Amino acid sequence: MTHALELRNLKKSFGSVEIIRGVNLDLRQGERHALIGPNGAGKSTLFHLISGRIAPTSGEILFQSQNIAGKPPAEIVRAGLSRSFQITNIFPQMSVLDNLRCAVLWKLGHRYSIFRQTPTLPDVAIECERLLDQLGLTRRAHDTADSLTYPEQRALELGLAVASGANTLLLDEPMAGMNHSETEAALQLIMKVTEGKTLLMVEHDMGVIFEMADRISVLVYGQIIATGTPQEIRANRAVQEAYLGTSEEDAA
Numbered sequence: 001m002t003h004a005l006e007l008r009n010l011k012k013s014f015g016s017v018e019i020i021r022g023v024n025l026d027l028r029q030g031e032r033h034a035l036i037g038p039n040g041a042g043k044s045t046l047f048h049l050i051s052g053r054i055a056p057t058s059g060e061i062l063f064q065s066q067n068i069a070g071k072p073p074a075e076i077v078r079a080g081l082s083r084s085f086q087i088t089n090i091f092p093q094m095s096v097l098d099n100l101r102c103a104v105l106w107k108l109g110h111r112y113s114i115f116r117q118t119p120t121l122p123d124v125a126i127e128c129e130r131l132l133d134q135l136g137l138t139r140r141a142h143d144t145a146d147s148l149t150y151p152e153q154r155a156l157e158l159g160l161a162v163a164s165g166a167n168t169l170l171l172d173e174p175m176a177g178m179n180h181s182e183t184e185a186a187l188q189l190i191m192k193v194t195e196g197k198t199l200l201m202v203e204h205d206m207g208v209i210f211e212m213a214d215r216i217s218v219l220v221y222g223q224i225i226a227t228g229t230p231q232e233i234r235a236n237r238a239v240q241e242a243y244l245g246t247s248e249e250d251a252a
């Protein structure tokens with residue numbers, strides 16, 4: 001089986017403290033994979049390592065079979081692995097449409113047209129229209145990004161990651177700060193917009209994870225203690241003890 005992303009014995013120490021302690025993880029092409037674990041387990045650190053924000057102490061990060069460990073973030077994004085949420089990539093003073101246009105120009109190879117007028121590029125216009133529609137942002141196209149509501153900003157962030165041509169997305173707590181109905185809408189949006197793409201997602205809302213993920217990995221104290229389907233993870237005694245509580249009802 002081809003893997004979109006493989007972590008091989010990945011380790012990260014800060015000073016003398018080892019925070020990521022030999023992580024092995026395979027992401028299958030097109031799967032939605034959730035990473036869960038208690039506070040301080042190392043989930044954000046793992047995302048920083050994969051997205052190139054920090055370099056591992058040792059180990060490999062294979063993205064489409066290339067070792068990207070320690071490469072700069074821009075190179076990793078160009079290779080097709082993009083991170084969304086928590087680190088916002090929106091230009092707040094630009095319109096929603098112009099934000100998307102920049103990302104689409106990049107993907108379609110018009111990289112040096114960003115500062116030129118682009119209405120003559122029909123492929124860009126068509127792609128932007130399609131994205132606006134998919135994100136539910138058509139009527140907001142000409143508003144500045146900083147005037148969007150919080151869920152709309154998050155939809156735009158997701159759109160930018162997709163528009164830049166990434167086939168693998170790291171989603172950092174996509175539902176953070178949302179109420180119940182906003183969470184439900186965001187869940188549907190993510191499922192629609194990322195169809196066919198590979199997702200690795202950190203999220204604290206267990207309802208979202210168990211509804212959305214094909215597989216779940218559980219990180220505890222810098223190590224993956226289990227990987228499996230939602231049903232397998234729910235039934236896993238080590239996971240129940242370490243994280244989900246001691247009974248199946250607690251994990252629901």
Ligand SMILES: Nc1ncnc2c1ncn2[C@@H]1O[C@H](COP(=O)(O)OP(=O)(O)OP(=O)(O)O)[C@@H](O)[C@H]1O
Nearest residue numbers: 014015017019037038039040041042043044045046
């Ligand atoms: N730059 C750093 N220097 C020193 N220690 C760090 C650094 N970054 C993270 N840590 C430590 O690494 C551990 C893991 O932190 P991390 O933020 O990765 O956990 P997490 O699983 O994402 O937690 P949460 O769910 O609370 O966001 C913590 O003990 C944290 O204090």
